[in-house]
Amino acid sequence: MAGEKNWFQVAQDRIKIAGAKLGQNSEITEILCNPQRTLCVSIPVRMDNGTTRVFLGYRCQHNDAVGPTKGGIRFHQDETIEDVEALATLMTLKCAVVGLPYGGGKGGVVVDPSKLSTGELERLSRGFVRALGTFLGPDRDVPAPDVNTNGQIMAWMVDEYSKMTGHNTPALMTGKPIILGGSLGRTAATGLGGVYCLRIAAKKLGMNLKGATVAIEGFGNVGFYAAKILHDEDGAKVVGITMVSGGVYDPDGIDPDDLKAYENKNGTVRGYKGHDNISNEQLRALDVDVYIPAALQNAIVKENAKDVKAKIVVELANGGINPDADEILEKNGAFVVPDILGNAGGVTVSYFEWVQNNYGYYWAEKEINEKLERVMSEAFERVYNMYSRHRADKVTMRMAADMVAVERVGDAIKTRGWVA
Ligand code: GLU
Secondary structure, X not given: OOOOOOHHHXXXXXXXXXXXXXXXXXXXXXXXXXXXXXXXXXXXXXXXXXXXXXXXXXXXXXXXXXXOEEEEEEEEOOOOHHHHHHHHHHHHHHHHHOOOOOEEEEEEEEOOHHHOOHHHHXXXXXXXXXXXXXHOEOOOEEEEXXXXXXXXXXHHHHHHHHHXXXXXXXXXXXXXXXXXXXXXXXXXXXXXXXXXXXXXXXXXXXXXXXXXXXXXXXXXXXXXXXXXHHHHOOOOEEEEEEEOOEEEEOOOOOOHHHHHHHHHHHOOOOOHHHOEOOOHHHHHOOOOXXXXXXXXOOOEOOOOHHHOOOOEEEOOOOOOEOHHHHHHHHHOOOEEEOHHHHOOHHHHHHHHHHHHHHHXXXXXXXXXXXXXXXXXXXXXXXXXXXXXXXXXXXXXXXHHHHHHHHHHHHHHHHHHOOOO
């Protein structure tokens, strides 16, 4: 998953660039370039056939100057420690950009969960939490779903931790099912947060989203909700959607709910209504108004950035665009909403979930979405202001977001007295 580049180094470079542009104390940069701690664990799991297999897992707590660390757990066959540390670094930046009282963390298990039975998946999830033990905690490190994990997995994990500690601890994890203290609005939050950003960007560029054409790479939870909200609420025309197993292209527009029903039945979007199959590379090069990478990292790199014709790119996948590609995208007239801003809606509603768990009182969905819109709009404006102020200094939207984040975490580091 690291690609040709070690993208932990890419994340470190981002911090160095932001620190240098801000003229920040280099000791702060050094602190932020080095994750505070990463725990590597092995997880023995009894398989259905009676044998025991050992899986490897990691949890990185990148920096807790602002508050407890926060970030998802992913299950992926190509997971590496660099990957987890890169993603934890991005979480520190992401939480800071939207102003949450959290630092960044991330976890990963090296496994292809599609090859496990439900029982095996449950035993692996519980085993991971037993192995991490009190490394986690609602005031220490708070996981959530990420690639290939979901609310049911969070439920097993919270249950295991509650049994281990003797305390019913819903605030340990976010993204839980509603019955166990999950928040209304959490499932759609990442997609919705991205759409809030897109609406502001479109307004600034004078683009009308009604009838605007959209291409979305990835049709998991994030890609689906982005597509659905844009189709249902904005009247945008979603013309292309791809997933690992193939894609679909329809110049007249796709109904995301209908496509989801087809995908649930067939395991792929390919072949939907007899439309043409489309590859990721073809999708990225479509002549559309908006392109949304919502799958894995490094979809857009230096080599293929020139193919992108969209006027707005909203990066919903963590690391979906390599920073090397930003300058080329901008030169070709694309406005980029970077990942730590574009996909921060998920962790923002995770924060609301954690607040509700700690409070023991639950809000209506409308209240949550209004609060989310406020957080996203304020964050967007903070980043846009930084971008406008430093544009002459070749600062991209990504650098501006990193600068907002690094400045905030730097303030917390200074105020704690970690540097003079
Ligand atoms: N995994 C999501 C992300 O990368 C959500 C993290 C969270 O809610 O803690 O932002």
